[in-house]
Amino acid sequence: xxxxxAVLAFNMKEQRHILRISxxxxxxxxxxxxxxxxxxxxxxxxxxxxxxxxxxxxxxIDAPELFSTRAFPSEERGAAKxxxxxxxxxxxxxxxxxxxxxxxxxxxFKPD
Numbered sequence: 001x002x003x004x005x006a007v008l009a010f011n012m013k014e015q016r017h018i019l020r021i022s023x024x025x026x027x028x029x030x031x032x033x034x035x036x037x038x039x040x041x042x043x044x045x046x047x048x049x050x051x052x053x054x055x056x057x058x059x060x061i062d063a064p065e066l067f068s069t070r071a072f073p074s075e076e077r078g079a080a081k082x083x084x085x086x087x088x089x090x091x092x093x094x095x096x097x098x099x100x101x102x103x104x105x106x107x108x109f110k111p112d
Contacts, residue, residue, distance in 0.1 A: 002069065003043070004046075004067060005043040005046055006043055007066075007067055007068075007069055008040065008043075008046070008066055008067060009040060009041045009042065009043050011065065011066050011067070011068060012026075012037075012040065012041055012055065012059065012066065013041055015059040015060075015061060016059065019059065019060065023037045023038055023041070026055070026058055026059070029058035030051070030054045030055055030058045031054070032051070032054075040055075052066060
């Protein structure tokens with residue numbers, strides 16, 4: 001079972017990333033401290049209903065969307081993300097190896 005604090009923290013971070021704004025910029029828009037925004041996103045504080053409305057407005061969403069679990073990562077999404085990270089890591093290793101080959105023998109390099 002997911003806590004309200006976790007859902008709120010996740011949705012705030014996601015919406016900030018969508019809008020490409022920092023905690024500092026969100027704090028300015030809400031007229032609060034960056035520390036307070038950080039504490040909410042770390043699940044250590046929980047805002048009042050009034051503050052939730054200000055946060056939602058600053059994030060350009062309706063307040064109930066702050067508690068939507070629609071985009072919240074499930075275990076399946078977590079597993080898929082971990083797999084994706086492993087694939088990217090493997091690709092980076094292959095590319096690094098191929099680049100090293102090219103640096104060692106630029107004329108003899110033959111792509112597969």
